[in-house]
Amino acid sequence: MKKQLPVWLGFALALVFLPSIFDSVLGISILNQMTIWIIFALSYNMLLGQGGMLSFGHAVYFGLGGFMSVHALNLIADEVFVFSITLIPLVGGAVGLVAAIFIGSFSTRKSGTVFAMISLGIGELIVASSLIFADFFGGEAGVTGDRTYGPPFFGIEFLQDAEVYYLGAFWLFVATLFMYLFTQTPAGRMANAVRDNPERAEFIGYSTRRVRFISFCAAGLFAGIAGGLFAINYEFITEENLNALTSGRVLLMAYIGGLGFFIGPIVGAVILTLMNSLLSNYSEMWMLYLGIMFLLTVIFLPRGFAGFIMMHQIAWQNRRLGTLILPYFVTAVPALVFLAAFVGLVELSHKGDDILPFFGLSLGAESMLSWGILLALAGIGALGVKLSRPRLAAAWALANTPTADDRGDVR
Amino acid sequence: MSLLTLDSVCKSFGSTRIINDVSLDIEAGEKHAIIGPNGAGKSTLFHLISGRYNVSSGAIGFKGEVIHNLPPYEIARRGLARSFQVTNIFPRMSVFENIRCALLWSEGYRYSFWQLLGRQRTLNEKALDVLEQIGLSDKAQLPSGELAYAQQRALELGIAVASGAELIMLDEPVAGMSNSEAENAVALIRRITEGKTLIMVEHDMNIVFDIADRISVLVYGEIIATDTPQNIRSNARVQEAYLGEVPSDAKGD
Numbered sequence: 001m002k003k004q005l006p007v008w009l010g011f012a013l014a015l016v017f018l019p020s021i022f023d024s025v026l027g028i029s030i031l032n033q034m035t036i037w038i039i040f041a042l043s044y045n046m047l048l049g050q051g052g053m054l055s056f057g058h059a060v061y062f063g064l065g066g067f068m069s070v071h072a073l074n075l076i077a078d079e080v081f082v083f084s085i086t087l088i089p090l091v092g093g094a095v096g097l098v099a100a101i102f103i104g105s106f107s108t109r110k111s112g113t114v115f116a117m118i119s120l121g122i123g124e125l126i127v128a129s130s131l132i133f134a135d136f137f138g139g140e141a142g143v144t145g146d147r148t149y150g151p152p153f154f155g156i157e158f159l160q161d162a163e164v165y166y167l168g169a170f171w172l173f174v175a176t177l178f179m180y181l182f183t184q185t186p187a188g189r190m191a192n193a194v195r196d197n198p199e200r201a202e203f204i205g206y207s208t209r210r211v212r213f214i215s216f217c218a219a220g221l222f223a224g225i226a227g228g229l230f231a232i233n234y235e236f237i238t239e240e241n242l243n244a245l246t247s248g249r250v251l252l253m254a255y256i257g258g259l260g261f262f263i264g265p266i267v268g269a270v271i272l273t274l275m276n277s278l279l280s281n282y283s284e285m286w287m288l289y290l291g292i293m294f295l296l297t298v299i300f301l302p303r304g305f306a307g308f309i310m311m312h313q314i315a316w317q318n319r320r321l322g323t324l325i326l327p328y329f330v331t332a333v334p335a336l337v338f339l340a341a342f343v344g345l346v347e348l349s350h351k352g353d354d355i356l357p358f359f360g361l362s363l364g365a366e367s368m369l370s371w372g373i374l375l376a377l378a379g380i381g382a383l384g385v386k387l388s389r390p391r392l393a394a395a396w397a398l399a400n401t402p403t404a405d406d407r408g409d410v411r
Numbered sequence: 412m413s414l415l416t417l418d419s420v421c422k423s424f425g426s427t428r429i430i431n432d433v434s435l436d437i438e439a440g441e442k443h444a445i446i447g448p449n450g451a452g453k454s455t456l457f458h459l460i461s462g463r464y465n466v467s468s469g470a471i472g473f474k475g476e477v478i479h480n481l482p483p484y485e486i487a488r489r490g491l492a493r494s495f496q497v498t499n500i501f502p503r504m505s506v507f508e509n510i511r512c513a514l515l516w517s518e519g520y521r522y523s524f525w526q527l528l529g530r531q532r533t534l535n536e537k538a539l540d541v542l543e544q545i546g547l548s549d550k551a552q553l554p555s556g557e558l559a560y561a562q563q564r565a566l567e568l569g570i571a572v573a574s575g576a577e578l579i580m581l582d583e584p585v586a587g588m589s590n591s592e593a594e595n596a597v598a599l600i601r602r603i604t605e606g607k608t609l610i611m612v613e614h615d616m617n618i619v620f621d622i623a624d625r626i627s628v629l630v631y632g633e634i635i636a637t638d639t640p641q642n643i644r645s646n647a648r649v650q651e652a653y654l655g656e657v658p659s660d661a662k663g664d
Contacts (some may be wrong), residue, residue, distance in 0.1 A: 186515050187524040193512045196501040202483040203461065203493060204574065205516030214522055260503075 008177070015169040019162055028161045030277045035168035036229045037273050039175045041253040041265035043222035048251070049259035050183060051215040052195030053108075054116045056247050057123030058223055063242020064099050064126070065092030065224030067137060069231035073145030085150040085158060089171045089228035096224020097217060104216035109209055111198060123244050130239040142238030145231065158232070168229050175225055180262060182218055191215045252290070256297045258304025267305045285346055315399035327388070327395040334384025341377035348374065412475065414439040414578060414608050415460070415491075420469035420479070422452075422459055422632075429455045431632040432469070439577070442609045444619045447629035448652065453612040454496060456629065457582050460610075461493045462486040473578070488516060492576035496583045496612075498563045500570065502556030506547050509555050509566055511538040513573035538573070544603055545569040561592040565599060572603045579604055581611040585618060597621065620644075628652065 019028055040062055047053040069092045075081050107118040130137035137143070147158050156163050182188045190211045194201045198208045231237055240246065249272070257268020272290070279286035301308050315321045344358050348365050356363040356370075363370035413436040422430040429452045437443050445453050458464040460471060462483035471479035478486050501509050511534065518534050520526065528534070542548045545565045550558060555566055564584065571579055584600060585593040597618055600609075613619050619626060620640045627637040630652045636643060643649055 181527065182524060184527045184529060185524045186520040186526060186528065187522045189508065189512060189528060190515065190522070192504055192508075193501050196503050197499060199463075200495075200499045200501065200570070201512075203487050204513045204570065205484050205487040206522075207482065207484045210522060214524060218524070 011176070012173060015173060018169075019165050025161070026277070028165055030273060032161060032165050032168055032233050033277065034270055034273045035165070035172040036226050036233060037250070037253060037269040038266050039172055039229065040223055040226035040250050041257065041269040042176060042179050042262075043219045043226065044250045045254045045259060045262075045265045046179065046182070046191075046215050046219040046222070048254055049261075049264065050188065050195065051191040051212060051219075053111065053212060053216065055119040056116055056244060056251070057119035057121075057126075058219070058250055059242045059244070059246035060103070060123055060126045061096035061099050061220040061223035062227040062230070062246065062250075063237070063239075065096040065227030066230045066237045066241055067143065067227075068092065068095040069228040070143045070145040070235070070237050071136070073147055073149070073231060073235065074143075077146055077149035082151060084153045085147050085232060086153050086167055086170075088147075088232050089225045092228025092231065093221045093225040096227060097221040099224075100217045100220020104213050104220070108212040108216050111208070111212065119247075120244070123242075123247055127239055127243045130242065137239060140239065142236060142240075144236045147232050147235055164233055167232065171225060171229055175222055176266075179218075179222055183262065187211065187214045252294055256294060256304055258306030258308075258310075260303050261306040261310065264304050264306035271305065283343075283347060285350065288346065289343070315396075318399060318401070318403050320399040320403065323395055323399050327392040331385060331388045331392045334381045334388065336381075338378055338381025338385060341374045341381055344374045345371075345378065413437060414441075414474060415610075416470075416472040417460070418470045418472070420456075420459060420471060421467045422455060422464060423467045429632050430459065433629075433632070433634050435627060435634060435637060437578075437608060437610060439608055440606070442604070442622055442624045443611070444623035444626045445610065445612050445629055446614075446616070446619055446626060451629045452632040453629055454582060455632075457493065457580055457610075457612065460486075461491060461580060484516075487574070487576075490574075490577045491580070492571045492574055492578070493580035494567045494571040494582060494584060496586065498560075498567050500555050500563060500566055503554060505552050506555045506558065506566060507538060507542065507551040510541045510569055510573050511535070513570040514538055514541070517574040517576075541569050541573045545599060561588055561596070564588065564596065568596075568599060568603060572607075576607070578608045578610070581609065581613075583612055583614065585613065585615060593618070 018031055022028070022031060040058075043061075044055070044058050047055050047058065069088045072081070072088055072091045073085065076083065076085065103122055107115060107122065110118060131139060147164070150158075158164055158167065183192075190201065190206050191214075193204075194206070194208045194211045201208050201211065227237075227241075230241065253268035253272045254265040255268065256271060257266065258264030275286065275290055275293075279289060283289070297304060303310070312321060312324075315324060340359070344356065344363065348356050348363055348370060351365050353365070356365075358374075361370075361373070363374070415435075415437040417433055417435040420430060420433045421428065433456065445456065447453055455464065459466055459479070462478070462481055462485070465480045469479070470477060473486070473489060473491060476489065478489065478491075501512065504512070511528065514534060514537055515521075518531075518537070520531075520534070539548070539551070542551055545568060547558075547562060547565060547569070550562065555563065558566060568581070568584060571581070581600065585596045588596060593615065600611075600622065609622075611619075611622070623640055625637060626640055626643045627634050628643065628646075628649050629635075635648050635652060636646050638646065
């Protein structure tokens with residue numbers, strides 16, 4: 001823990017100063033979304049990455065926590081309870097935990113495919129009941145609240161998004177710290193052991209079911225905290241926030257970021273939140289790009305973006321990271337050309353009569369020349385990648401061979 | 412009183428009877444070997460004792476308690492540890508973590524989520540001790556899946572003995588090793604099972620006759636003889652079952 005103190009200090013400082021750097025309305029709004037999704041994605045990784053439990057229904061705990069939090073906001077507004085809204089994430093967390101204890105008590109009996117199917121079934125069940133119990137879930141319209149009615153927190157009334165950001169950042173830091181510490185406890189470590197080899201775990205004295213149950217409850221707790229933050233940030237929640245789409249989104253985040261690393265889901269949540277917020281302004285096809293990115297990650301970067309970064313550890317230790325810069329650049333340029341042309345083709349194909357601005361050119365779907373230019377660029381880009389790949393592979397091999405003066409070292 | 416007692420244990424899969432009326436007493440401190448041709452049911456017997464399979468009929472007692480049909484973790488907590496014929500480790504975790512996890516229950520950590528492992532000095536020192544014993548100290552931080560085969564087998568043994576169990580069951584601990592590797596493994600097995608009770612399945616007769624105090628011969632799910640190595644060698648039924656598989660050079664020592 002002591003060795004990591006600088007990392008945690010850096011994390012805290014980044015959280016404090018990020019809104020000064022991205023101080024636009026959009027910037028703060030994206031940061032607020034990130035705090036929520038990072039906690040949610042980290043909690044999901046307690047299941048999949050650390051515990052080996054593939055869940056298609058993790059949004060249930062996020063959503064239930066969120067719904068109860070919106071109701072709590074309303075109860076505060078009605079002066080049924082009087083407490084600061086800064087504690088709302090605890091309400092969400094408690095609801096997530098209780099739901100996880102209840103559902104986990106039978107779903108964690110099983111692992112693998114059966115567990116995944118149960119999680120899917122529970123998810124559908126909760127979505128269905130959300131339409132039946134309209135008082136609690138508000139039907140299709142959802143429920144709304146108002147975060148500004150609670151007693152002010154040292155004079156802060158949470159009228160502005162920046163104030164909400166700091167509340168979220170506080171809970172993000174606390175939740176991340178506790179989720180990290182969990183990995184360092186006997187229960188957290190045995191979750192890894194059960195993921196790796198459930199059979200052997202039983203023969204060293206551990207009930208795999210109980211180990212899974214503990215991770216499951218912890219994941220539910222933190223998902224609920226994220227749901228509570230969601231309620232504060234949006235003051236509004238619907239059935240969409242606990243359905244399979246949301247469960248799928250958090251799975252994508254954890255996977256794209258990298259399941260095997262604690263920071264993986266953080267990276268994934270940042271990337272996907274950015275794509276979601278920024279790309280959707282530019283293109284209606286952003287979901288398609290997201291899907292393609294997921295496919296490419298699964299195929300080419302099975303350990304996610306965090307895994308891609310960690311792949312360079314050996315080269316770093318060999319002090320040969322520098323030899324990779326030029327080959328990476330030489331491959332990246334044609335790859336970007338291909339990417340641009342590909343995006344151009346996708347956009348052109350659904351533009352209809354509109355003009356597509358493309359690096360100073362005005363392309364139109366009617367013009368054969370436009371299609372020709374894009375296809376040619378895509379071809380050139382693909383060829384460039386193909387030609388530069390052997391050089392990159394050679395550089396990679398070289399960077400990963402120990403340097404001569406390192407060979408004598410005792411490993 | 413015997414440490415482990417098998418009383419008319421039977422196991423059937425469907426209509427096929429794999430273990431038929433096996434009775435066996437293992438004394439505390441004994442080194443017991445189970446031999447027999449392929450498919451005799453040796454591994455099945457191990458699985459029955461260690462709780463991976465439920466018995467079809469009969470009873471198994473350990474330290475005076477009935478243990479058959481308990482889940483494996485309940486049996487492991489009572490002080491019975493085992494290794495596997497096929498290497499069965501936690502491949503993505505480091506060698507050190509493998510051993511530390513194997514120590515957790517016996518050291519009383521149970522399902523604790525409020526203690527940080529890095530701060531448990533006694534636990535960590537014990538794990539390092541076990542690594543030292545199995546000769547993997549210098550590989551402590553390596554992911555165990557990246558170890559060489561013989562080293563994985565040593566780790567497999569380490570996981571089995573780490574908890575300090577009284578009864579240790581080893582399923583073909585030297586299978587697939589070269590001669591020199593097997594020699595090292597036998598020395599290791601002697602060292603780490605000193606003062607403990609050992610049951611092992613092994614095909615290499617030299618090793619069996621070398622280590623065992625008593626030998627049981629299992630043929631078609633039945634124990635046809637349990638005796639000292641000396642008497643087993645001269646047992647006519649055993650020789651018949653093995654058709655001269657008992658190596659002649661093992662007879663003369």
